[in-house]
Amino acid sequence: MTETRYDSLWHLVALGVLTPDHDPDGWLPNDVTRPSRVVMIDTSVAMDHPNLQGAINRDLGFDLFSTRLGAFAGLRDADRIGDLGFGNAAALVAGLPGCEALLAELMQRLCPDQPPLIDGVQPATGPVFSAHGTAIAGLIGARPAVVDRAAAHLEDDDDPTVPLPYCGIDPTCEIVPVSTNFDDDPEQLILAFLYADLVRADVIVLPRGIPDPFRRTPELFATDLGTATLGQLVLPCPVPDRDRALWAELAELIVKLSLRRPIVCAAGNENEDYGIYPASLASDDNGVIAVGAVNAKGWPCSYSPGSGLTVWAPSSDGTRFDSAEVRLDPSDLRYDDHGIPANHQNARFSHYQIISTDVPGQGGYAASPYTGPEPADGVREYGSFFCRFGGTSAASAIIAGLISLARGLGQIACNADGVEAKAWLLAQAKAPNPAYPNLLVPSLGGRGYKAVGQ
Amino acid sequence: MTDLSILRSFSFMVSADDLDLVEREQMPLASAMSAMSAMSVMSARTALNRNRNRNRNRNRNRNRNRNRNRNDTANTAVTGGILEPWEERAALYALRDEWMNLPLALPPSLPELRTQAVELLRKQVLLAQAPHAIRREEILIEAELELSRYLRPYGIETHGGYDATIALMLTVLALTDEIGLYYKARWNVPRPNQVEPRLRPFLPAPAHASYPSNHAFQSFAVAFVMSRIIPEHPGSSELFQSARRIAENREWAGVHYACDTAAGHSLARMILPVLEKVLERQMLAAQAEWL
Numbered sequence: 001m002t003e004t005r006y007d008s009l010w011h012l013v014a015l016g017v018l019t020p021d022h023d024p025d026g027w028l029p030n031d032v033t034r035p036s037r038v039v040m041i042d043t044s045v046a047m048d049h050p051n052l053q054g055a056i057n058r059d060l061g062f063d064l065f066s067t068r069l070g071a072f073a074g075l076r077d078a079d080r081i082g083d084l085g086f087g088n089a090a091a092l093v094a095g096l097p098g099c100e101a102l103l104a105e106l107m108q109r110l111c112p113d114q115p116p117l118i119d120g121v122q123p124a125t126g127p128v129f130s131a132h133g134t135a136i137a138g139l140i141g142a143r144p145a146v147v148d149r150a151a152a153h154l155e156d157d158d159d160p161t162v163p164l165p166y167c168g169i170d171p172t173c174e175i176v177p178v179s180t181n182f183d184d185d186p187e188q189l190i191l192a193f194l195y196a197d198l199v200r201a202d203v204i205v206l207p208r209g210i211p212d213p214f215r216r217t218p219e220l221f222a223t224d225l226g227t228a229t230l231g232q233l234v235l236p237c238p239v240p241d242r243d244r245a246l247w248a249e250l251a252e253l254i255v256k257l258s259l260r261r262p263i264v265c266a267a268g269n270e271n272e273d274y275g276i277y278p279a280s281l282a283s284d285d286n287g288v289i290a291v292g293a294v295n296a297k298g299w300p301c302s303y304s305p306g307s308g309l310t311v312w313a314p315s316s317d318g319t320r321f322d323s324a325e326v327r328l329d330p331s332d333l334r335y336d337d338h339g340i341p342a343n344h345q346n347a348r349f350s351h352y353q354i355i356s357t358d359v360p361g362q363g364g365y366a367a368s369p370y371t372g373p374e375p376a377d378g379v380r381e382y383g384s385f386f387c388r389f390g391g392t393s394a395a396s397a398i399i400a401g402l403i404s405l406a407r408g409l410g411q412i413a414c415n416a417d418g419v420e421a422k423a424w425l426l427a428q429a430k431a432p433n434p435a436y437p438n439l440l441v442p443s444l445g446g447r448g449y450k451a452v453g454q
Numbered sequence: 455m456t457d458l459s460i461l462r463s464f465s466f467m468v469s470a471d472d473l474d475l476v477e478r479e480q481m482p483l484a485s486a487m488s489a490m491s492a493m494s495v496m497s498a499r500t501a502l503n504r505n506r507n508r509n510r511n512r513n514r515n516r517n518r519n520r521n522r523n524r525n526d527t528a529n530t531a532v533t534g535g536i537l538e539p540w541e542e543r544a545a546l547y548a549l550r551d552e553w554m555n556l557p558l559a560l561p562p563s564l565p566e567l568r569t570q571a572v573e574l575l576r577k578q579v580l581l582a583q584a585p586h587a588i589r590r591e592e593i594l595i596e597a598e599l600e601l602s603r604y605l606r607p608y609g610i611e612t613h614g615g616y617d618a619t620i621a622l623m624l625t626v627l628a629l630t631d632e633i634g635l636y637y638k639a640r641w642n643v644p645r646p647n648q649v650e651p652r653l654r655p656f657l658p659a660p661a662h663a664s665y666p667s668n669h670a671f672q673s674f675a676v677a678f679v680m681s682r683i684i685p686e687h688p689g690s691s692e693l694f695q696s697a698r699r700i701a702e703n704r705e706w707a708g709v710h711y712a713c714d715t716a717a718g719h720s721l722a723r724m725i726l727p728v729l730e731k732v733l734e735r736q737m738l739a740a741q742a743e744w745l
Contacts, residue, residue, distance in 0.1 A: 008466035008473065022461035022478070029456040043685050054456075065681075066726050119557035122727035128734055129682040129741075144460035163475070165464035171456045181723070182681045183694045211691035236699040355468055362738055365745055383473050386466070393686070 004331075006453065008166065008355040008386075010296060011314040011398060014450045016443040017169055017405065026445055032172040032408035038140055038400055039201035041192045042208055044179040046127035046134040046359040047074070049385065051142040051166050057176050060084060062195050064188050065124035065181040069109040070195065072116035073123040083112045086198040092256055093194070096249045098242070102190050110198070125179055128363035133177060135365065135389040136207050138357025139397040140404065141175050142168040147382070162382055166357065169401030172408050176201070184211040186246035193250075193257055202407050203421070204257070205264045205400035207393035209276040212247045213239055216277055254278050258287030262421040264400040266392035267292045269303045271324070282310050287418020289425065291396040294441055296352035298432035298451035302327045304392060307438040310422070311429055313398040314441075314449075316353035316390030352453050354394045358387035365389065399425070402442060535601075536624045545732045546629055553633060553728045558721055561643045561665040562713050570711040571650035577706045578653060586706075590656070593707045596700050597657055599627060599669065603700055604676050607692035618739035623676050625736055626729065630675045630722070634668035637721065641665055646711055655708035667710040670701035670718025678726040679733070683741045 012018040019025045037057070044063065047056045058074030072081055086107075093099040109118070117123065127134075145164045176199055178192045189210055196204045213235055214221060220231035232238075239247075254263060258281075265282070267275030267290045274280050279290035293301035293315035300306040302320035320327045326344040328335060331351065340346075358364040365387035403421055406412045412424045429440035432449040441449040467474045546553070562570065580586055596603065604623050605611040643665035647653040677693040684690055701718060704710040730737065 005467045005469045005474070008468050009461070018461070022458075022465065024458060029458060032456075043682075065678075066723055068720075068723075120552075120555060121557065121724045122552065124678075124682065124727045124730065126727065126730050126734075129730060129737065132686055143456055144458055146460065163460045163464045165460045165466055165475070167458065167461060171458065181678060181726075182685050182691045183677070183723075184691055208686065211694075236695045237702050351470075353468065355466065355473070363741075382475070386473055391686075 004351070006296075006352050010352055010452055011354060012167075012169060014296065014314055014443075014452060015169070015398070015402065015441075016445050016447050016450070017402070022165075027405075027409055029172050031410075032405075033410070034408065034414065036170065036173045036202040036404035036407040037176060037200065038170075038173050038203045038205060038404050039176045039178055039196040039199060040133065040136055040140070040205045040207070040397075040400070041178045041180060041189075041196065042136055042206070043133035044073075044123075044125040044127075044130040045137045045175075045177045046130045046357075046364070047177075048127065049134060049138070049142075049357050049360060050145040050147045051164055051357050051385065052134075052137055053145065054143055055137065055141040055168070055171075055173070055175050057174050060176045060199055061125070061179075062176070062192075063123035063125050063179045064192055065179050067118055067121045067123065068187075069105060069118060070191065071118065071121065071123035071125075073125040075116035076123070078116055080113050081110070081116055084110070084199075086110055087200050089194055089197045092197055092260065093253070096252060096256075098246045098249045099190055099194065099253055102187060103194055106191055106194055106198075123179075124181070127359055128361075131359050131364045131387070132207075132393065133179065134359050135356040135387060136205070136393060136397045137175050137177065138166070138168055139354070139389070139394055140168045140205070140401040141170055141173040142166055142357050143171045164382060164385060166355070166386065169398055170405035170408060173401065173404040182208075182211070184213060186212070186243055186250045190246060190250050190253060193253055197257055197260065201261050203262050203264060203400045203403045205396055206278065207266045207396045209266070209268065210250070210278050212250070212277055214244070214247055215251060215280075251278065251281065254288065255281055255286050258418040260287075260417055262287045262289055262403055262418040262425075264289045264291060264396050264403065266396040267304065267309050269293075269391045269393075271303060271305055273305055274308045279309070285419070287422050289399060289422055291392055291399045292439070293390075293392050293395040294432070294439065294449070295348070295350040296451060296453045297348065297350045298441075298449060299348040299350070300436060300439055301390075302349070304395075306436040310440075311399060311425060312439050312441050313395035313402075314354065315392065315395045315398075316388060317350045318390070319349065350453050353388045354390050355386055356389040356394070358385060360384050399442070402444065405444065536621050536628070539625045539628050542625055542629060542732055542736070543632070546633075546728075549728055549731060552731075553725055554636065556721060556724045558637060558666065558717055558724075561641045561717070562711075564649065567643070567646075567649050567711060567713075570713060571646045571653060573712065574646050574653055574705060574708050575650065578656075578708055581656060581706050589703060589706055592699070593656055593703045596669070596703055599672065603696045604673070604680075604693060607696050608687065608689035616740075616743050618736065619743050622679065622733065622736045622740040625733060626676050626679050627672050629729070629732070630672045630725075631668060633725065634666060634671045634718070634721070635662060637666055638663040638668070643714075646708055653708045657707045657709055659709045664710060665714050666717030666721055667701055667704055667714035668718065669704045669710070670697070670715040671721050672718075673697035673700045674719045674722035675725065675729065678722050679729060679737065682726065682730060683737055684744050687744070 061074045063071045146161045221229045223230035265279035267279040275290040282288040282290040290309040292309040292312040293304040294312040295317040302318045428446040429442040430448045465476050465478045610616045642663045645659040645664045674697045677697045701715040
């Protein structure tokens with residue numbers, strides 16, 4: 001009989017971060033002298049999640065969703081933002097005139113006497129619609145927690161508290177959420193990356209793609225249809241010259257910034273060769289890290305290519321039924337034998353899924369197992385604190401957290417740049433599966449990926 | 455200081471439906487399965503998936519297994535799909551201080567508007583030419599703000615099972631229509647054909663003021679709301695493109711300046727946090743259709 005239950009922290013054991021007994025594997029939290037700072041450019045985060053207490057830097061959290069030059073949601077009750085210790089990004093934008101102009105605007109906005117919110121525009125950081133960012137933050141830096149039984153909405157018991165034994169890969173780090181919308185707006189992403197540099201990120205994680213019309217499917221612009229390229233003709237609206245220049249500068253900025261600080265990018269969930277943009281910017285001589293997904297058994301997840309990326313990290317698997325591979329889940333009640341070729345790869349499928357922190361209560365990926373709605377306030381029980389998560393989003397968060405932990409532990413020098421951090425990562429990476437020699441999975445100590453659920 | 459000792463004492467175990475809190479000292483790892491039922495100190499009914507689609511976080515939360523036909527595709531005009539959203543309007547006005555004074559840029563001066571109108575003249579000439587037949591059709595269809603342009607990026611135009619998403623879009627359109635009229639009335643900017651009489655709008659210019667464009671504001675508001683609900687869906691970025699096309703088509707029709715479009719976008723972005731408060735319940739209901 002197949003074991004169907006599994007450890008919610010299996011991925012940390014597989015990566016050599018925790019022992020099977022959930023002790024730190026060869027390191028101690030006390031070994032971290034300076035916690036790493038991880039900037040995540042994604043959606044907002046449910047900061048009050050019990051497992052995220054101490055993980056999120058509320059003062060530096062920056063929202064670009066609704067405010068062009070950013071809002072400080074965590075400081076909203078203050079009159080002014082004060083001195084937040086920003087660095088200097090002048091050298092970063094040299095030669096990029098659009099970025100230089102935006103940096104000048106941003107530096108004005110970040111002056112200590114500036115208000116947290118601009119002209120009353122509120123940040124779009126409400127916790128209810130923060131599912132993606134909350135899951136990302138938890139995978140990176142959640143801490144084990146204990147909550148009151150009442151807060152977990154469990155019935156009274158002798159013990160008034162409930163443990164929440166969950167943690168991220170680097171429970172010592174500090175996360176700075178930079179929340180964004182998904183408009184095809186180069187300015188917003190440039191500001192996000194500039195901010196990541198100004199707060200001196202040790203690691204930047206981008207668990208999303210960027211909808212750059214020129215770089216999403218670049219081959220369209222190589223197809224000439226006489227009057228214009230295919231790429232130009234399929235644009236619903238012409239892109240203004242300024243935006244076009246900014247998109248080009250953004251690509252340059254990401255590469256330049258990656259030389260200073262590693263930028264960990266999700267490679268996409270639809271078998272994209274070399275990854276989606278900007279993961280596709282990864283090369284040997286920059287610090288962009290394109291992350292694919294590997295399942296618990298050590299096979300590339302069905303939605304992730306097995307070569308052409310920088311590294312792979314554990315994530316939830318998916319099913320696939322196409323000419324490249326038939327990988328289905330025979331334990332699924334809807335599984336149907338009809339039409340399944342003899343050379344299927346169902347044995348590669350893994351039911352192990354990534355668990356992460358979820359928006360408590362009504363919002364988030366996991367709401368309630370009950371037929372009625374969740375209560376308007378609070379949650380029915382602790383299950384609402386967690387969800388299944390997956391994709392290369394999860395994998396990129398795990399890699400960002402691994403770099404963060406290594407940096408905190410001094411395995412990556414505190415003054416290491418993005419290229420050096422990436423070199424450390426690759427030095428720890430091994431191929432767990434002989435069938436995929438280029439599928440490299442880093443682990444703490446470089447001891448190799450411990451596949452499970454075979 | 456980070457205390458990881460809880461991890462040693464307790465563990466979460468994952469099964470198909472539940473997340474079980476287990477006391478680890480009692481759990482021999484070698485025979486976890488047999489020990490599990492006896493050792494679970496709590497097995498809350500913790501459904502980690504809300505429903506059937508386990509692959510939701512992989513951008514695949516689109517529409518598989520949802521092939522029921524919708525029989526009321528014609529019934530998606532703004533006025534036809536929902537009842538008058540009086541509760542939402544009441545909630546909106548309860549928060550009036552949060553949206554009546556947003557820092558929208560002042561409209562351009564009349565000389566600047568005349569300059570922008572020259573571009574509209576160029577568009578007017580081009581619109582009459584054969585290559586722009588599709589755009590002419592779009593302008594006519596979009597005159598009534600029907601929903602197909604918002605549903606198509608998600609591929610749910612002909613699918614059932616998205617009633618809450620559709621109701622949410624209609625409600626956003628209804629509320630933002632009113633908000634947009636409030637801002638239009640503040641500046642009372644003349645329509646392009648009032649500034650440039652040589653313009654012959656392809657559509658009759660509405661009787662209200664030009665700045666900001668409500669088509670832009672409403673369409674982008676839908677896009678920003680969806681960007682909060684299902685940001686990881688590829689359609690959410692595509693919806694912004696769709697909104698931009700709808701807004702720009704109003705310029706081609708000669709009823710809006712480019713500045714109206716930009717102001718509509720800006721207002722939609724700034725007002726999202728307010729809409730999120732007013733429409734939280736409706737947004738959650740819509741989100742449940744995708745997760």
